[in-house]
Amino acid sequence: MALDFTFTEEQRMLEDNVYKWGMSWLEPQMEHAYEVDEMPKDIFRELAKLGVNGIVFEEKYGGTAMGYVETTLVYETISRISNALSMTVGASQTLAFDNFRRNASEKHKLQVLPKSCTGELIGCLGITEPNAGSDAMGMTTRAVKKGDRYIINGSKIFITNGPVADFMLFYAKTDPEKGPHGISSFWFYPKKTKGFSCEKIKKWGMRTSPTGLLTFEDMEIPEDQLVGGLNKGVAVLTGGLCTERITLTACSLGSQRSCLELSLKYAKERVQFGKPIASFQTIQNKLADMYCGYKASRWLCYSAAAYCDTLTDKRGGKGTDLDRMAAASLLFAGEMGTKIGLDAIQIHGGYGYCTEYGVTRHFLDQKLWEIGAGTSEIRRMIIARELMRDDFRSGL
Ligand SMILES: Cc1cc2nc3c(=O)[nH]c(=O)nc-3n(C[C@H](O)[C@H](O)[C@H](O)COP(=O)(O)OP(=O)(O)OC[C@H]3O[C@@H](n4cnc5c(N)ncnc54)[C@H](O)[C@@H]3O)c2cc1C
Known part of the structure; x- marks a missing residue:
């Protein structure tokens, strides 16, 4: 081996x-x-x-x-x-x-x-809608064919890069009667297209990453900007979700690592009761737990990435081992990231509550990874579904 x-x-x-x-x-x-x-x-x-x-x-x-x-x-x-x-x-x-x-x-x-x-x-990617988050297939944005164009009406919410994007890939219903089998994917240039507007959303974390509420009002796009075939949007969406979840796990990993490094440095420098706070066992316990959490998150993430790189089509989705591994990677790192962020703030005491120390930013950003790209609850549902598959191989 x-x-x-x-x-x-x-x-x-x-x-x-x-x-x-x-x-x-x-x-x-x-x-x-x-x-x-x-x-x-x-x-x-x-x-x-x-x-x-x-x-x-x-x-x-x-x-x-x-x-x-x-x-x-x-x-x-x-x-x-x-x-x-x-x-x-x-x-x-x-x-x-x-x-x-x-x-x-x-x-x-x-x-x-x-x-x-x-x-x-x-670029930006538009799946989520005001009334269709976890239940993404419940989207109502509509694309209607008219001559050689599609007319788009609807909205997308929480779209990362929406306010600055030059390119957008998004999903809309082309045949609502068919449910998930009536969804198609399209691309266009937002800044050059009439009928498109975007409102920036204010957030308490993930600041500097622009997030938008996007509206399509009789927006026209050429028919050949349909991606992946008519009513084949779900295959486009689910085929890429795993590589998205794995690589986005890395956002949490880097913050976990910085929280650990900044906390170690601070704990060795900060003196209370005549000693560096790093000499107190309760602080050491936190540092040890942060290290284990980061290493475990890292292993789940890179083993999923390495496994993905061995696949010819690099596609995940329902019924694949990659689906479970990608969901596990982001689930574990997302929840661990919040815990590690909280420990880092605690080690920094009152200074951790102020903005000049980088740990505050890392902590605020981390919580998103329990929500974005499918929430922790949805990831658990995916993992459980894949574990119950008849051909599940526990060693993978
Ligand atoms: C900063 C940020 C950036 C984002 N970027 C993008 C982007 O670029 N593109 C994009 O398309 N989307 C993006 N999203 C959207 C994100 O993917 C959704 O917020 C997420 O999928 C959850 O949807 P929701 O917010 O509507 O919550 P809801 O689906 O309304 O969920 C609310 C709560 O109910 C729980 N819940 C829902 N259904 C179930 C169930 N069946 N069983 C158990 N619990 C359930 C959820 O887990 C959650 O705790 C972004 C979100 C944020 C905050």
């Missing part, structure tokens, strides 16, 4: 490059950016210089043709500085563009993907 838990030299270099960039370019602006809730304007162009916008994209689309392990590593590294911006990058590059890459026509892929790699285009 070959079990080598080390990263390759190439992966380490990738991590180092992203971390150095993050500490020199991103970290100095984070406190202010978080306060005013503004995404650093050039972040995608900056990431383009590092060559990490299209990690899994083939070279003909401007990508670097690496795997989901590398994607996860890049998102984890960005989130050591900012969980929120790692989510913004993931929403664009994995949720929107990677899903598009898996399902769109070659002509459109060649038109769109290279611009996502240069940072010219920022």
Whole structure:
């Protein structure tokens, strides 16, 4: 049995490059950016210089043709500085563009993907609606065919990058009578399309990652911007959900790691009762628990990413082992991230309650990972469903 838990030299270099960039370019602006809730304007162009916008994209689309392990590593590294911006990058590059890459026509892929790699285009993905969250199939956004165009009416809520997106992939009902089998997927350029509007949503966490309430009012898009075939939207949606859940787990991982590192540093420096607080056993217990939680989260996440990289089609969805592994990865890390964030605040005492220490941002951002990309409750339902499959192999 070959079990080598080390990263390759190439992966380490990738991590180092992203971390150095993050500490020199991103970290100095984070406190202010978080306060005013503004995404650093050039972040995608900056990431383009590092060559990490299209990690899994083939070279003909401007990508670097690496795997989901590398994607996860890049998102984890960005989130050591900012969980929120790692989510913004993931929403664009994995949720929107990677899903598009898996399902769109070659002509459109060649038109769109290279611009996502240069940072010219920022993407977003629209599934959730005001009355259809966990029950995504209950969406009511409607696409009606008229000549060679589709007319779209409806709305999408909580859409990451909505307020800044140049590109959007979304789902709408094309045949409502057929329920989930009457959903199709479409793409368009929001900033250039009439009938589209977006309102920015105020949040207490994940600030700097712009979130929008999107409205489509008699919005017209060309018929060939249907992605993956008429009424085949669910296959598009579920096929990409696993890689989304795995790589987004990395946003929690980076914050967990920073919470541990910042808490260790603070506990060794902060003196009370004449001793560093790190010498008190109750503080040591917290640090030990944070370390175990982070390592366990990391293992669940990277083992799922590595397993995904071994699959030819890299698709998850109902009835696949990847479905269970991806849901477990985000479930565990999401809940652990909140706990680790709380422990980090506690170790920092009153200073942890103030904004100048980075732990506060990490803590505020972490809670989202019990909600976004399917809540903890829904992930448990998925894991249980897959465990009960007749061909479930407990060793995987
Ligand atoms: C910051 C942020 C960014 C997001 N980004 C995106 C994005 O880019 N694109 C996108 O499409 N969506 C996005 N979302 C939406 C996110 O995926 C949804 O919020 C999530 O799926 C939950 O839906 P909901 O908020 O409507 O909650 P609801 O579905 O209304 O759930 C409310 C509560 O009921 C529970 N519940 C619901 N059904 C069941 C059940 N059957 N059994 C047990 N409990 C249940 C839930 O677990 C939850 O605790 C984002 C959300 C946030 C907050």
